[in-house]
Amino acid sequence: MRFLLLLILALIAYGSLYPFDFVPRANCVAEMAKLFVRPAIGMQRGDIVGNLLLFIPYGLVSVLAARAHRRPSLACLGYVAVGLVLALGLQVAQVWLRSRTPALGDAVVNATGLLIGLVLGALALRLRPSLGDARQSAALVPLALMLAWLAYQWYPLVPTLDLQNVKNALKPLLLAPRLDPVRILVTAVGWATFFTLWGLLAAGRSSAIVKGLAGMSTLCGKAFIVGAGISLGNVIGLGLAIIALPWLQHPRALPALSVAILASLFLSGLQPFMPTTTARAFEWIPFTGMLEGSMATNLANLLEKTFLYGAAIMFMHRHGTRPLPAAIAVAVCLATIEAAQVFLPGRTAESTDPVLALLLGVVIAQLSRRS
Helix, strand or coil: HHHHHHHHHHHHHHHHHCCCCCCCCCCHHHHHHHHHHHHCCCCCHHHHHHEEEEEHHHHHHHHHHHHHCCCCHHHHHHHHHHHHHHHHHHEEEEECCCCCCCHHHHHHHHHHHHHHHHHHHHHHHHHCCCHHHHHHHHHHHHHHHHHHHHHCCCCCCCCCCCHHHHHHHHHHHHHHCCCCCCHHHHHHHHHHHHHHHHHHHHHHCCCHHHHHHHHHHHHEEEEHHHHCCCHHHHHHHHHHHCCCCHHHHHCCHHHHHHHHHHHHHHHHHHHEEEEEEECCEEECCCHHHHHHHHHHHHHHHHHHHHHHHHHHHHHHCCCCCCCHHHHHHHHHHHHHHHHHHHCCCCCCCCCHHHHHHHHHHHHHHHHHHHH
């Protein structure tokens, strides 16, 4: 579990210090003093959500990792202190970054995300005490992936009771229904994967009716999320997954779902299926696309990709393949898609997706080994 904490810290530092364009500053002392004397608190909603999500996993895993110590409370306080020092230290380090603007408000939001993670970790242990046992740590994988899918569905995670927001959310379904077969397939596979993960986590103690009602409630709940929308593809995709619920209990469901996930990734990654003859540049630095542009859109994409890539690896592992070979297989498929995107208009070909799959494979391998 401590390895997972270190990996999370490394990813936080990578995302906060990218693109690493450090420059010497003669007035660095004044800049650091300004950071504390005149802190910048205001930020956009996408930045707030991003800074929260950056530290929530660290807080959650800290609670679980502390259970392995003789004094869990003291160990958890130590992990929290490390997280707070890192959050503040990264803002200080951004003083020397040309493309970054340090702000104490970012550290405050980071600390809030860490606190939310601690609360989620405590609730998870209360609902399932075995998560604190190293031998049961593999149960974290389906739980984390399910949370990623729910967060993706309700992104940007800002609830509202505004009637106009409800009307706007229903417009794509009622006023401008559009059939996108590829998106319907991705949604159906996503919900089928979610239901399967639920079954694995609950060890078969959940009914199809409960799963179907949970899926419909989640879809309806999007009407009360700021900026979210309900499309015809969302409804059809969920409906297809609910119809497939009895089949998902079959022993061949896991390998079939693994293939379905990869097929849906190929189809969505190769849209609009109109290659050009001119190749564009390939971005070799991981997570470049996710750390540039719209933070809100990038975070939503990251949640969906984490869910699908992690689920494909886990299903292959449950069917008999070891996590790392499974992750390599998924990474090869994603690398093939990225290579093809060099010739697709409107696409950014980069190394992010294969690297993300390999990182997920390492995490799943570590948790499985502890179990």
